[in-house]
Amino acid sequence: MFHPKKPSGMNSHERGMCVQGDSGLVLTTDPKPRLRWTVELHERFVDAVTQLGGPDKATPKTIMRVMGVKGLTLYHLKSHLQKFRLGKQPHKEFNDHSIKDGKRASALELQRSSASSSAMIGRSMNEMQMEVQRRLHEQLEVQRHLQLRIEAQGKYMQAMLEKACQTLAGESMVLHNSSGGGYHSHKTPSSNMPNSMNSIGGGGAPFVKDFGSSSPLNFPSFQDLNIYGSADQLDLHPTLDRPSLSLDSYHLPSNNNSNNSHDNTGFGKKRPSSFVTGGSGKNPLLWSADDLPDHGHEQIHTPEMVDSISVDIYETKPAPALHGGGGGDDQTEKNLQKPLKSHRHDEHLFQQAG
């Protein structure tokens, strides 16, 4: 409901403060006293009409009763109601009402003066302005809502992933945190498992890979990377070891590293060939070796999970089972902590309220 005391930007009813005396009616001082439909009075009128179900349903009599304003006669109401029904145009009010109130905002005076002389033009310009303003307003609203909705979706996905990770946490696991930029190398386990990558078929071992701070992807280094390996199989070194050593240990089964590395990028990707199945597109999720660009060496990393927002970690569990033979697809599961984004994304939009 429009409040006379509060100017509202979108409404042409906006008038400053027409605070009326409590007696209610303002009558002109013409020889023939005519009722001035001031803003407040009109507002009460509109209230009453709405209460009664609209201008078509309301009758002067009922309005009078509802309004309960002393001195208001049926005649006043009849004519006013007629005008109201006909136009229902807020702009009309302008012309009808008292202009002499000194407490108007100046913008309105301007508007009014132009309206009185070129009412039509004023009206349509007003409408256009309102339309534009409305659109802008709407757009801002949409943006805000979009952000919330994306967050909601993200939260839901995250809950799902956490749940999934937890269900896989049956296996024994070892958690290590690495600081950003580091990686963990794994010694070759004594078992027949060539490396720490775990097959998902066995239950999934999420590994987290770290791109390093100089990643061209512009992802910040991870604060919290968790690398999981089965305790009985792996020995995790929290330091940067010499790549070649770990490389060899990882790549024992395969020597065709050259096949696997891709020259285009700063990252060399290597995969133990035991996991490469028949040259098809179905390579294991195993994301081995990634470099830190300055090294120029290929190092073995656990699969990358690029995480631009540090946050709640998934503690997940590696499955110990490793198929050395490469019959099936061995994959490692990524430890998905946060949504991946390209550098173009607005970070804040993807913040998940933890």
Place this chain on the structure above:
Amino acid sequence: MALANDVDDVTMMEFSGHSTTAADADEFDGGCCDWSDWSPVVDWDAVPGSGLDGFHDLMESMLEDGTGPHPHHLPPQWCDSPPSVHDATNDREGDGTDGHDFKGLRLVHLLLAAAEALSGKGENRELARVILVRLKELVSPASGGGGTNMERLAGHFTDALQGLLEGARAAGQGGGGKHSIGGRPHREEVCYNQTEVLVAFHLLQDMSPYVKFGHFTANQAILEAVGHERRVHVVDYDIMEGVQWASLMQALVSQKGGRPSPHLRITALSRAGSGRRWTPTVQDTGRRLAAYAKSVGQPFSFHQCRLDPDKTFPPAVLKLVPGEALVFNCMLHLPHSAYHTPGSVASFLSGARALSPRLVTLAEEEVGLGGGGVGFMGGFMDSLQHYSAVYDSLEAGFPMPDRARALVERVFLGPRIAGTLARMHRGRPGEEEDGSGKVGSWGEWLGAEGYRPGRVSFSNHCQAKLLVGLFNDGYRVEEVAGNRLVLGWKSRRLLSASIWTSSSDPDSLD
């Protein structure tokens, strides 16, 4: 390897039926070296299918610096290859971009040739087999995360074609039917475990607006149409993980005006024995949604509606509450959904018709709609363009060759491609298995069924534009026919989301 045998076969082969090299040597005499006569520049006009203009775009996009193919590169390679397998090194030592461009182009040629060989009446399996061998050489070293987009894409297509080949052979021998996803069980369904798929799905949502586009457009339309009601009932054709409803619930509870949020009831269809081991069960999804609803304070209830194996949708099965606003939701664009036969979708949508829902929201991929030419070749090229655009769009979100992308491609796109090709190859366009009569898109079908198009509001359109703007400039949103928003990548439409109402309803969208 089988190559040695192939060499023998090759020498026996006759290329006379090969329509793609119209003027060139069709005859293959003696040794292998007449390959030099086989121009790598395919006679495009001879290739059936009218989607060639788009195809030139595809080729353009692969030639980064605009250099054309070099005809003289090819013959020596081919001449050398039959005895030696390791041309792979040769190829890759392609000198920087040139080599890659050309290689990409070559891959396309080979793919088309193989598809051509497998299509239509002139089905020439031997030829296809040889071409596929060559293709595999070319893509194998680069597959799986390395290589360009084209290489990986070609890898998937090669696998798919291989599947067709084997499937065809198996069928010829009276072997069993193909899976709906592809004819090679040992490759397809294997190791998709639920977590992996889930992770890939999460990644996909972050890499591209693909998933959210459909969901958010539908949600906004639902919100506008029934957000003010007291009770809302949504029937979801394929709820999958239920992620769409999380954001709808959030939107419902935070509606302006402080109204209480309507009671939301969701009925999810489940199919017995759908064979999808890698998506959560409907019950799990329901539980999860209920938990989420509780956390945001949304009154919620969940029902499951089990369909018969024949997957027809019986409207009577739904429990309806008087006074609730009914919405039917059909999101067909999720990449990891199982294949839905047209008959099943049709039965859902026409069953919905009987109930006069307030709103029907639909999202579908813009592929295989028959616009790219007829026959298997047309469909093949359409698919190639489509998935090439998808790959490009993913790459734009993740510029580096990346494990995340490789995962998404492997888990989603590979099987999707294989499945699409298998279906295209099996069926003839226009003769759908269940006679649903669907030729064009589902949107068109809905229009024909008597649904009225709804209206995409300014807010909805605005939201879509903002959403894709978050990802990459290459995406664009078009509004088509007033009731449809189409998400495209560069010049290729990827998916469309549309809104429909029953004609008995007054237009309630605004």
